[in-house]
Amino acid sequence: MKQNSNRGKLITTSMNEKFACWSLRSLYSYINIIEGSIRVGKDYMATRMFIERIRAFKGDAIMFMIAAVNIKQSYRIVGQYILDYCGNTAQRSLYGGSPAITLKVGAKTYYILFAGGAKNGSDTDIQGLTLGGIYLTEVNKLQADFISQSMERLGSDADNAFLFATLNPLNENNFFYKKFLDMWLLEEDNDPSYINYMHVTLDDSPYLTPKAIEYIKKGKDPESVYFKRDILGLRVDPSGTLYEVRDYNKINVTDYTIYKSYIVVCDPGETISSTSMIVMGLCYNAERNQPEVHILKEYYHLNNSMNDMEKKTPDIYAGDYVAFTKDAMDMMYKAPVRMYSDGDSTFINMIRKNMNAHNIGNLVLKYVHKDKLEERVEVLQNLLYSGKLRIGTNCPHCISDLNSSVLDEKTYEHTGKILPVKAYDRDGHKDSLDCISYGVNHYLHELNM
Secondary structure: OEOOHHHOOOOEOOOOHHHHHHHHHOOOOOEEEEEEOOOOOHHHHHHHHHHHHHHOOOOOOOEEEEEEOOHHHHHHHHHHHHHHHHHHHEEEEEEOOEEEEEEEEOOEEEEEEEEEOOOOOHHHHHOOOOEEEEEEEOHHHOOHHHHHHHHHOOHHHHHHOEEEEEEOOOOOOOHHHHHHHHHHHHOOOOOOOOEEEEEEOHHHOOOOOHHHHHHHHOOOOOOOHHHHHHHOOOOOOOOOEOOOOOHHHEEOOOOHHHOOEEEEEEEOOOOOOOEEEEEEEEEEEOOOOEEEEEEEEEEEEOOOOOOHHHOOOHHHHHHHHHHHHHHHHHHHOOOOOEEEEOOOHHHHHHHHHHHHHOOOOOOOEEEOOOOOHHHHHHHHHHHHHHOOEEEEOOOHHHHHHHHHOEEOHHHHHHHOOOOEOOOOEOOEOOOHHHHHHHHHHHHHHHHOO
């Protein structure tokens, strides 16, 4: 599709048959939805067709609305697409003190308003508006009342009004399917122009080359929620464990000279959490032609309230960490390139004091670097699948914590975030997982080479 020169900047878009069919139907359908994989250009395409519907609009309304989880996100995701597509016919502006875009169509001036719809009560912010069309990005993360109120704002323009929406799939129990999409699809048999729905996978992208698509898929666990949702565009039932430690992930190390370097990591426990420590080494697997990190040694302790004799204080844990590090040095025949700790400054100082007392004060001790929890989950899933993360059979707590970590289904259903359940048991709450993630983060650059 090529934009006319009097509409601003010249833009040429490649479009495959699937997207072209949806785009043509969106010129007259009341509801227009794209659901599916990430990175396929859902919002990019829907934005363009949303603008074309405004340009062809025959109703009386002069206001249109774009909504996401908040105003900032709706303006960032869709607003820039509009400005790029429309050139000098679209300008940033304000409406009622809030961000807006004015769009010139011939002698008419239309206002595109931006809204946030994820908070309770957000529907009251748009009451009283008269809208010719609405665009809801990540529609399944918005409040049901906000979606209903948005559609009520379309009432006065009847046959001229329209709705566009995009979404990344969640599971079948998400409210959007039950309350809205399933009901809308029932109308399709009676009125084919009522809804224009398209499901897309990563392979459907009109913008990515086959080589780029394969690169995105590379190294990702095809059984993971991430792959099924983000690559295949499926609505995934999130039940089951987060990680799978396969047979090839378990190793019995006898030769420690193969490791280029290693680190030690400590995650001290508090109250009902366990204290976990690991040794992680980096090597190159010539048979698999890939770099790998191996968990070679572990430490685990949980203060058990039923046995006061087994309880340990932070200063004892600091001493245990130094002793653990010295044992690692004897095992590896060299010093670690880093010592990491997730403790506070007081605990760090306790470790340094013990390091000096045991003549290893020259080693580098740092606080751990923490990525977002959801990012950590995806990284560990993919490294386990590719075999780039392997665990010694002498580290049973690491293996057990990975195998028994369960996805938080309620969080996934409401937000789409893939996070582990923080359930406490007699062994703590999967505390070695944090150690593993912190260690992997240190070697992530080498692992991605």
